[in-house]
Amino acid sequence: MASACELQLEGAEAGLLAAAADDALAEVRRVEAKYSRFREDSVVSRINAAAGGEPVPVDEETAALLDFAARLFESSGGRFDITSGVLRRAWDFRRGVPPTDDMLHALLPLVGWGLVERGSGTVRLPRPGMEIDFGGFGKEYAADRAAAAAIAGGARHGFVNLGGDIRVVGARTDGTPWRFGIQHPRDAAATVASVELAVGALATSGDYERFFVHGGVRYCHVLDPTTGWPVQHWQSVSATAPLCVAAGALCTVAMLLGPDALPFLQSQEAAYLAIDAGGALHAGGLG
Numbered sequence: 001m002a003s004a005c006e007l008q009l010e011g012a013e014a015g016l017l018a019a020a021a022d023d024a025l026a027e028v029r030r031v032e033a034k035y036s037r038f039r040e041d042s043v044v045s046r047i048n049a050a051a052g053g054e055p056v057p058v059d060e061e062t063a064a065l066l067d068f069a070a071r072l073f074e075s076s077g078g079r080f081d082i083t084s085g086v087l088r089r090a091w092d093f094r095r096g097v098p099p100t101d102d103m104l105h106a107l108l109p110l111v112g113w114g115l116v117e118r119g120s121g122t123v124r125l126p127r128p129g130m131e132i133d134f135g136g137f138g139k140e141y142a143a144d145r146a147a148a149a150a151i152a153g154g155a156r157h158g159f160v161n162l163g164g165d166i167r168v169v170g171a172r173t174d175g176t177p178w179r180f181g182i183q184h185p186r187d188a189a190a191t192v193a194s195v196e197l198a199v200g201a202l203a204t205s206g207d208y209e210r211f212f213v214h215g216g217v218r219y220c221h222v223l224d225p226t227t228g229w230p231v232q233h234w235q236s237v238s239a240t241a242p243l244c245v246a247a248g249a250l251c252t253v254a255m256l257l258g259p260d261a262l263p264f265l266q267s268q269e270a271a272y273l274a275i276d277a278g279g280a281l282h283a284g285g286l287g
Contacts, residue, residue, distance in 0.1 A: 005163060007159075012157075032138075037133050051131065052125070066118065066123060093219075110129050115127065143167040157173050167200075167244040185235035203250075204238040204251055234261065234275065234276055240270070240272075254274065
């Protein structure tokens with residue numbers, strides 16, 4: 001998952017917990033192997049390799065994730081677009097230099113969920129060079145699947161934390177909730193708030209995960225698919241939801257919506273903590 005991950009289970013016989021933990025970890029590895037764009041044998045890589053060619057058959061799990069991506073595209077007004085990963089070809093965060101407008105304009109015709117062709121059990125990217133990328137919700141989906149595997153294995157208390165995207169298995173053995181800190185977006189050693197959860201999930205999206213500063217301007221990895229340029233309105237957005245995929249989607253969509261994020265989060269009746277570019281906190285239901 002290219003991040004620090006943690007699985008904590010408690011309250012049952014040691015052998016049962018060990019088996020439940022193994023099942024949870026196996027599920028994380030399964031999801032990563034199946035959907036990582038970094039693996040040539042993954043479903044995502046197979047779909048991308050066929051861009052401009054024939055439709056690619058997909059199983060029910062993949063079709064359901066594509067359905068989820070379609071709903072996110074619609075609910076975000078086209079800002080959450082899993083075809084926007086091609087823009088990374090123009091953005092080298094290790095080099096730390098912004099691309100030219102010409103570089104982005106060359107890639108923007110390859111971006112557009114509306115171009116994707118869905119059939120009964122198939123998907124097709126019509127233009128050569130197009131890509132899909134489940135990075136916008138893959139880690140959160142893996143957290144949910146790992147929690148489900150742990151519960152199926154008999155675990156009732158604990159949580160899964162994949163790089164700050166957290167799904168709770170159940171409250172602590174004494175019935176009290178777990179307490180999670182929300183990272184300060186400008187100080188990796190500090191937190192800005194804490195959240196208590198006995199059920200559900202917590203996720204955060206921010207401009208501090210991958211970024212560079214050039215000419216006094218911070219450029220982060222959250223890219224607006226309509227322009228190709230990084231968002232700059234929020235330092236971070238955290239939200240809770242019953243599922244980690246839902247919490248993560250709320251955060252990412254909010255980052256992409258810029259000044260329209262708070263009305264969106266409120267319309268979703270989400271508990272959130274958003275930190276704007278000036279460092280001011282905006283909380284609804286948590287924080």
